[in-house]
Amino acid sequence: MKSNEMKVRFMSLASGSSGNCYFLGTDTYGILVDAGIGIRTIKKILKEFGIGLNIIRAVFVTHDHADHIKAVGHLGEKFGIPVYATQEVHAGINKSYCMTEKLSTSVRYLRKEETMQLDDIEVTAFEVPHDGTDNVGYCIRIKDKIFSFLTDLGHITPVAAHYICKANYLILEANYDEEMLKMGPYPRYLKERIAGPNGHMSNRDTAAFLAEHIHSGLKYIWLCHLSKDNNHPELAYKTVEFSLRSKGIVVGKDVQLIALKRNTPSGMYVLE
Numbered sequence: 001m002k003s004n005e006m007k008v009r010f011m012s013l014a015s016g017s018s019g020n021c022y023f024l025g026t027d028t029y030g031i032l033v034d035a036g037i038g039i040r041t042i043k044k045i046l047k048e049f050g051i052g053l054n055i056i057r058a059v060f061v062t063h064d065h066a067d068h069i070k071a072v073g074h075l076g077e078k079f080g081i082p083v084y085a086t087q088e089v090h091a092g093i094n095k096s097y098c099m100t101e102k103l104s105t106s107v108r109y110l111r112k113e114e115t116m117q118l119d120d121i122e123v124t125a126f127e128v129p130h131d132g133t134d135n136v137g138y139c140i141r142i143k144d145k146i147f148s149f150l151t152d153l154g155h156i157t158p159v160a161a162h163y164i165c166k167a168n169y170l171i172l173e174a175n176y177d178e179e180m181l182k183m184g185p186y187p188r189y190l191k192e193r194i195a196g197p198n199g200h201m202s203n204r205d206t207a208a209f210l211a212e213h214i215h216s217g218l219k220y221i222w223l224c225h226l227s228k229d230n231n232h233p234e235l236a237y238k239t240v241e242f243s244l245r246s247k248g249i250v251v252g253k254d255v256q257l258i259a260l261k262r263n264t265p266s267g268m269y270v271l272e
Contacts, residue, residue, distance in 0.1 A: 008145050008271045010169065013037060013045045015224040016262030019067050020151055022171065023051065024140060029119055032059045033138060033149050035071040039078075042071055045265050053079050057118055058108070060125075060140075061085040062151055063132030064092030073101025084108045084116075085136075086125065092133030112136060128153040128160055131198040139163045145271060147171065151225050154198040156209050165213055169271070174207075174223040174240065174259070175200035176230035184230055200225070203236045207243035214249055220269070223259040233259035 006026060013021040019037035023030055023046065030051065035042060043053060059075050061083060062068055072093065076083040083106045085093065090109065094102050110116060115124045120143060125136040130152045137150040137160060148167035150160055152175075164170060181191055181202075193199050210221065223236045237259040241251045251257045260266055 006143065008142050010147070010269045010271065011049065012171075012222065012224065012260045012266040013042060014263055014265070015151075015222075015260040016226055016228060017067055017175075018228065018262060019070060020225060021071075022149065024121075024142060024147060025051075025055070025057075026120075026142075029055050029057050031057055031118070031121060031123075031140075032075070033140075034062055034068040034151065035059050035075055036066065036068040037070060039071040039074040042075075048265075049268050053081065056081050057121075058082045058084055060110075060123060060138055061089055061093065062128075062137065062149070063130060063135040064089050064096055065132050065152070066096060066098040068151070069093050069096060070098050073099050073103060076103045076106030077101050080106065082106055082108045084110050084123075086110060086112065086134050088134035089132070089136070124163075126159055126163055127157070129155055129157055129198050130200075131193070137163060139166060145169060153201060154196055155201070155205070161209075161213065164209070165215060168217050169220045169222075170218060171222045171224050171260075172206060172210075173201045173225045174203045174231070174236040175225050176202050176227045177232075177235050177239070178202050178204055180235075181227075181230040186229070194227075194230070200227075203231065203239040206236075207240040210240060211243040211247045211249070214244065214247070214255065218255055220256045220258070220271075222266070223257070226259065226262060228262060233261060 011023045020034045022033040122141040124139045147169045
C-alpha cells in the first residue's frame with residue numbers, strides 16, 4: 001500500500017454550468033465522472049498530470065445536460081472508452097444537440113442501486129432530483145475510500161442523504177447564493193427552475209444539511225457546480241464554513257473544504 005501507484009487520486013477538470021468533468025483513479029487506471037468540456041481540454045489537462053486516455057477505463061454520466069456530456073461521443077466512439085449511464089440517460093444523450101458523435105459501440109447500461117465492479121472500483125448509481133431526462137449521483141468505492149458525487153440536484157432526498165452520509169470524500173453541489181439569484185438578471189422562469197425542487201442546491205441548503213449530518217469519517221468536501229452569475233467560490237466556502245463552525249466543526253482541522261473552480265482544474269489530490 002505504500003507504493004505510489006496504490007494511492008487514490010482525485011481531480012476536478014471543470015465544475016460549473018459551463019462544463020463538468022472529474023477524474024478518479026490511481027497512477028495506473030482511472031475513470032471520469034461526466035465529460036462536459038471539450039475533448040481537447042480533457043486530453044490537455046490529463047496530459048499535464050501524466051494521465052493518458054489509455055488508462056481511462058470508463059466514463060460515468062450523471063445526466064444528459066450538455067454541460068455533462070459534451071465530450072462523451074469522442075471518448076466513447078473515437079477512443080473506445082465505455083460510457084456508462086442509465087437507459088434513459090443514454091436515450092437523452094443521443095438526442096442532445098451537442099452530440100456530433102453519437103454513441104453506439106461504447107454504450108453500457110447501468111441500473112440505479114445496483115453496484116458494478118470495474119478493476120478495484122465499485123460503482124453504485126442512485127436517484128437524484130433534477131430536470132434532466134433521468135438523473136443519478138454516484139457512490140464510488142476505490143481501495144478503502146468512498147466517494148459520493150452529487151453534482152446537480154434540487155433538494156436532498158432520503159436516498160441522496162444516505163449516500164452523502166456514507167462518503168469519506170464528498171463532491172456536492174452548492175450552485176447559487178439565494179440573494180444573488182433573487183437580485184440577478186435571470187428571467188423569472190429560470191430563477192424558479194434553479195430554486196425549484198428539481199433544480200439546484202443553494203449554498204445555504206448545502207451548508208445546513210452538512211452541518212446537521214457531518215460525521216467523523218468525512219475527510220474532504222468539494223463544493224461543485226457553482227453558478228457563474230449567482231455565486232462566488234469564496235461565498236460558497238464561507239457559507240458552508242460558517243454553518244459547520246456553528247456545530248463546532250473546524251474546517252482545516254476536522255474536515256477539508258474546497259470550493260471547486262468552474263473553468264480551472266483543481267490540481268490533483270493524492271489521498272493517503
